[in-house]
Amino acid sequence: MADTHFDSYETPSSARALRHLKLVSYFANHYSVDLVIHGGDLNDGAKPKDISIADIKRAMNAIKLCHRPFIVLQGNHDDNSGYARDETNNNADQVITNDEAKPLRLDQFSQWLDVPTGSENPNNAVFGSYDVPNSNVTIIVLDGFDMADVSEPNHESFRHGHTDYTMQQRDWLVKKLADIPSNRKIAVFDHLTVKGIKETEWKFDDFKSLYENTGAKSYQEAAERSGLIYTALVDNQAQKHNILGFFSGHTHRDNYADSGNIHFATIACDIADRGDGREARDYDGDDLNEYAWEVIQLNPTNTNGKMVIQHRFGRSEQDENVQNGHIDSESYLGEWSIN
16 A cells, blocks of 8 residues: 555544555454555645654554554655645754654564665665565565755755655665575565656656656756666666566556566555545545555466466556456556566
């Protein structure tokens, strides 16, 4: 799941987001999934800092009900920088700092995610790896908002506004990929995709202006570092051919692309309400802000069948096409293999 944007103080209907978090936890607990992953933007970050911190705690407690290994990725909303930028005239005191975020988020699941520390991870970013027990699958988690705190931020320096990766994260990724043998399969998760995927490679080619593809001059160095992440993954795939897929959220819509011989997939959001509550959300399949989550089934040794199967729960792009837990629509690819 991704993009719950939980905001318990927004509207009464936002309680739905908390129920969905608990629903996923219930499913994971009772059906023994191997790992629960939240793809970032856990909270909306659109309130004063103390309220956003309370939102994070409530949402994390809901995920913990799964009683399974879990990981929560870093999203652009999670540090409250959108509120600090747009509502308080760039007040850095309203941003949840990297040191403050660590006990709230990263420390809650670091027993499962093998996270670099110290000089290898100066910003306490959420990146690392997890070897799924009793399998030949390694999960790689990346942090597309790996940036230092800014004491006097401006519009361009907030995490809410752009992507970035440190060179330490890129160097860690290169080494990690080199250490994983070719007979071990990899699934990569990030809040957003990386620079290097051509617009024409996406099923829906509306990615031109997204964070990793921005044309804003002040963001180009950061975007180029995103491109280094893409290059590291593509180089590994060319050599070892063991990346099952790259999964992300952020866009609130299903989409997919095959680029560099890697399958990239974005998923719909699991958000309840971004408005003021006066207009009820419907379930006609056309609303990008309707809840959805999925179980990703990895079959890494099934070379004669589908190595990756996505089972969708909740909203789909074309609800009438949901068949037996799979979705046959233009924007959602329910299953694939690597060649």
